[in-house]
Amino acid sequence: MLTSISISRTVRETRAGPGRDDVEGGTMRTTVRADDGAAGRSKRWWSTTGAATVVVALLAGACGGASGPGTDAAGTVPDAAASDTVAEEGPAVDGGKLVFAVAQETEGWNPHDNKWGPPGSLVGSAVLEPLATLDSDLNAVPWLATSWTPNATYDSWTIELRDGVTFSNGEPFDATAVKLNLDDLTTAPLSGFAWKPLFRSTEVVDADTVQVNFTQPFAAFPDSFLSTQTSLMLAPAMLTAEGRGTAAPIGTGPFTFESWTPGSSLTVVKNPTYWQEGLPHLDQIEFTVVGDATSAASALQSDDVDIAFTASMATVTQVPDTFTVLKDWGSAPGLAITNTYPEVDGKPNPMANEHARKALAYATDQEALATYIGPGVEIPSSPFPPSSKWGMEPDENGYVTHDLDKAKEEVAAYEAETGQSLATILSAPTGGDNDAIVQLLQSQWSEAGIDTTIESVEAATLIGKVVGGSYQVALIGMYSAPDPDQNWHYWTADNAKGPGSLNINFTQYTTPTMQANLVIGRESPDFKTRKAAYDEIVKEINGAAVNIWTYSTPNSVIANPRVHGLTTVADVPFGNYQPKTWIGELWLAG
Numbered sequence: 001m002l003t004s005i006s007i008s009r010t011v012r013e014t015r016a017g018p019g020r021d022d023v024e025g026g027t028m029r030t031t032v033r034a035d036d037g038a039a040g041r042s043k044r045w046w047s048t049t050g051a052a053t054v055v056v057a058l059l060a061g062a063c064g065g066a067s068g069p070g071t072d073a074a075g076t077v078p079d080a081a082a083s084d085t086v087a088e089e090g091p092a093v094d095g096g097k098l099v100f101a102v103a104q105e106t107e108g109w110n111p112h113d114n115k116w117g118p119p120g121s122l123v124g125s126a127v128l129e130p131l132a133t134l135d136s137d138l139n140a141v142p143w144l145a146t147s148w149t150p151n152a153t154y155d156s157w158t159i160e161l162r163d164g165v166t167f168s169n170g171e172p173f174d175a176t177a178v179k180l181n182l183d184d185l186t187t188a189p190l191s192g193f194a195w196k197p198l199f200r201s202t203e204v205v206d207a208d209t210v211q212v213n214f215t216q217p218f219a220a221f222p223d224s225f226l227s228t229q230t231s232l233m234l235a236p237a238m239l240t241a242e243g244r245g246t247a248a249p250i251g252t253g254p255f256t257f258e259s260w261t262p263g264s265s266l267t268v269v270k271n272p273t274y275w276q277e278g279l280p281h282l283d284q285i286e287f288t289v290v291g292d293a294t295s296a297a298s299a300l301q302s303d304d305v306d307i308a309f310t311a312s313m314a315t316v317t318q319v320p321d322t323f324t325v326l327k328d329w330g331s332a333p334g335l336a337i338t339n340t341y342p343e344v345d346g347k348p349n350p351m352a353n354e355h356a357r358k359a360l361a362y363a364t365d366q367e368a369l370a371t372y373i374g375p376g377v378e379i380p381s382s383p384f385p386p387s388s389k390w391g392m393e394p395d396e397n398g399y400v401t402h403d404l405d406k407a408k409e410e411v412a413a414y415e416a417e418t419g420q421s422l423a424t425i426l427s428a429p430t431g432g433d434n435d436a437i438v439q440l441l442q443s444q445w446s447e448a449g450i451d452t453t454i455e456s457v458e459a460a461t462l463i464g465k466v467v468g469g470s471y472q473v474a475l476i477g478m479y480s481a482p483d484p485d486q487n488w489h490y491w492t493a494d495n496a497k498g499p500g501s502l503n504i505n506f507t508q509y510t511t512p513t514m515q516a517n518l519v520i521g522r523e524s525p526d527f528k529t530r531k532a533a534y535d536e537i538v539k540e541i542n543g544a545a546v547n548i549w550t551y552s553t554p555n556s557v558i559a560n561p562r563v564h565g566l567t568t569v570a571d572v573p574f575g576n577y578q579p580k581t582w583i584g585e586l587w588l589a590g
Contacts, residue, residue: 082376083327089564096588097284098563101296101308105263105289108246110239111232112188118480118555118577121229122309123287125580126268127168128251129233131159131178132226133581136572138389138482140222143581144173144233144252148226154217154525155200159226161208165275167235168256175204180236182212191230193502194489217523220530224485224522228578254280254584264289274584281565281587294318300560306588307559311575313374316556324559324566328575330387332480332553333380336360336426336441336473337466338546341498341508344472350424351472355414357545359422360473361400362407363448369440370551373433378552382538383479383487385552390484392535398542399549407448423451427466428475429459437550438475466506469499477553478506480576484534485522491537492518509546562588 106120109127116124131145140148147160165173182202186195200213218225225231233252238245249257252275255268265288270280290296290305293312299305300319308315311332316325338351338360350356370377381399384391400406411422424445428438435456442452457465465471481487489495489504493515496505517533524530541547555575559566568582 083570084324086324086326086566086570089567092278092281092565092585092587093589094281094587095283097286098282098307098586098588099305100285100287101290101299101305101310102287103289103291103296103310103312109249109257109260110234110245111229112185112191112234113244114246115190116229116577118575119309121577122580122583123266124232124249125253126255126285126287126583127249127253127257128579129253129581130227130229130579131231131233132222133579134223134227134482134572138223140227143227145226148222150219150221150525154219154221154523155215156211156213157218157221158205159210159212161210162275163208165252166273167233167237167250167252168271168273169235169237169250170273171235171237173233173252174207175210176207177236178202178210178233179204180239181233182210184234184239185230194504195230197494216519219525220483220485220522223483224488228486232579255282255285258284276584280584285583285586300558303560307557307563307586309555309557311553311555313377313554315558316554317374319558322561324561324563326557326559326566326570326574327554328556328573329376329554330378330380330385330552331482331573331575332477332555333383333385334475334477334550334553335380335479336364336475336548336550337478337507338473338548339469339471339506339508340544340546341469343499345470345499349472350414350418350420350422353414353418354544355410355417356422356424357548358400359407359410359414359448359450360424360445360548361545362403362410363445363450364441364548364550365402365444366549366551367402368444369437372436372440373551373554377554380549380552381542382549383481384484384534384538388482390531390534392538397535398539400542400545404447407450411449421451422449423453425453425455425472426475427455427457427462427471427473429462430456431459434475441475441550467503469501469503469506469508473548474506475550476506482573482576482578484530484537488518488522491541507541507546509541509544511540514540562590564589 102119102122104117104119106114106116106123108114109124111124129144131143132140133143135141144162144165145159146162149158161175161178167173179202185191186199198214200215203211205211234245235250238250247260254271254274256271258267258269260266265286267284267286269284270282274280290299293314296308296310296315297318300308300323338357339349340352341349342352343349366379370379381394382391382397386393414422426438426441428434438454442454445452462474462476466474466476478490479487491514492505493510495503496508496510497503514537517537520533521530553575557569557574563586565585565587568585
């Protein structure tokens with residue numbers, strides 16, 4: 001029986017001090033500086049491309065979900081809602097090769113150009129590092145940058161860089177390299193779509209200092225940008241190489257790229273010039289793609305794989321109790337998004353009607369969906385779990401609960417208003433549990449009198465339909481960002497351009513009040529002010545039933561007893577897209 005802490009429910013009380021935001025006091029600190037090395041290394045996070053690399057993390061990996069209800073050897077599903085504790089491990093041992101299984105392949109290793117899901121951000125973090133990282137309180141703390149200080153209006157930030165750091169090819173990590181990275185981020189076709197409107201310029205102040213200027217106040221900059229995938233630093237030679245480093249990344253990380261066999265594995269080796277003394281511990285990591293849940297469990301038990309990152313309940317329930325299982329089952333809420341634009345493919349769109357959307361919301365039995373996946377699976381009703389400092393209790397966030405009678409009332413209201421029976425098309429990616437989940441939804445909605453046609457397509461096709469506005473309802477993931485401003489791209493009116501355009505506001509839902517609250521959340525340095533603004537956004541989208549919430553993805557890290565250095569993994573949420581700065585801490589015993 002698995003016991004102990006559940007990461008998704010563990011949020012430490014925010015503590016004021018160097019390198020932290022004073023949340024309880026109401027006003028965020030404006031300057032963050034490096035603490036002593038031990039403290040700085042003890043609080044690390046990898047987490048969402050800040051919706052920022054948009055179609056980057058956008059929907060890469062967001063099309064998948066939990067994979068398969070699992071049973072143990074006795075044919076029963078054990079209580080899997082809580083994480084294992086990480087015991088005191090003693091002094092780290094250097095050396096050895098670690099085999100790390102991930103469920104999905106990544107198309108390439110340049111985050112400005114390539115779409116990374118959570119597995120991609122895990123693998124890429126072995127080589128590439130961000131300017132900052134997040135601690136367990138979701139506050140940005142120094143990494144490659146040692147401090148960041150805004151001007152009085154928060155539309156310009158001065159960033160001090162860590163001295164003595166080099167990229168693994170010998171190029172200096174300095175202000176010139178940072179400017180090159182930020183300029184490239186805002187001009188690359190993929191990431192530039194999201195960031196070009198916000199960036200005014202990046203200036204080199206001196207060798208260890210850059211100044212970043214924005215087109216509007218950006219008080220959320222440290223948590224929404226510096227500590228996310230958008231701030232990963234790529235060597236200048238990588239950016240100027242043929243293919244822009246897609247097949248051979250070069251960074252400052254604890255490991256250096258050795259080889260990549262697309263669709264199979266990527267191997268990295270110890271970086272002998274890594275800037276953190278004593279790290280990494282391992283000589284080599286082989287990241288291998290194991291997409292099948294049962295195969296992953298078998299590989300772990302046979303020692304073919306040492307550790308795995310998985311969204312599969314089946315993998316969790318099939319490994320012995322001697323294995324460490326760390327869970328983040330609340331950071332990635334599942335949902336079916338609705339397109340609120342009046343027309344889809346030139347025809348009237350029923351989901352533009354609020355009664356239709358509310359009918360779906362009331363008709364959806366989240367408990368039944370979660371039960372199908374397995375015990376302990378969480379039920380979301382917001383982009384932020386209640387355990388997050390940005391979350392609210394479910395009875396406060398404006399979302400409805402399953403009520404078949406009210407669903408039927410909304411169907412009747414829709415039919416009276418439009419003169420049409422309520423019918424919709426539910427688009428979903430093939431694979432995993434998606435086929436079963438959409439059939440469950442179809443059945444639940446049918447009970448309320450909603451005629452649902454299922455459209456199963458490849459993930460890439462679904463992404464195209466969602467971005468192009470060519471869908472009515474889509475089963476797809478959007479959220480996992482630790483800072484709400486990272487969802488700006490999904491919510492702003494600027495990205496709701498209608499059919500025929502690139503739409504990052506997939507639902508097309510926007511109001512003047514929602515837009516005003518987005519601006520408050522981005523521009524205010526005061527936590528309570530930001531929290532109030534985002535609370536109103538969540539209540540507004542929930543009140544309009546824009547998102548039909550399903551179940552949260554049970555993301556887990558599973559390790560055999562030889563794997564150590566997992567303290568940071570257990571201390572922070574990891575079911576997201578942000579940098580994993582704990583890779584260098586892993587080590588093998590025996």
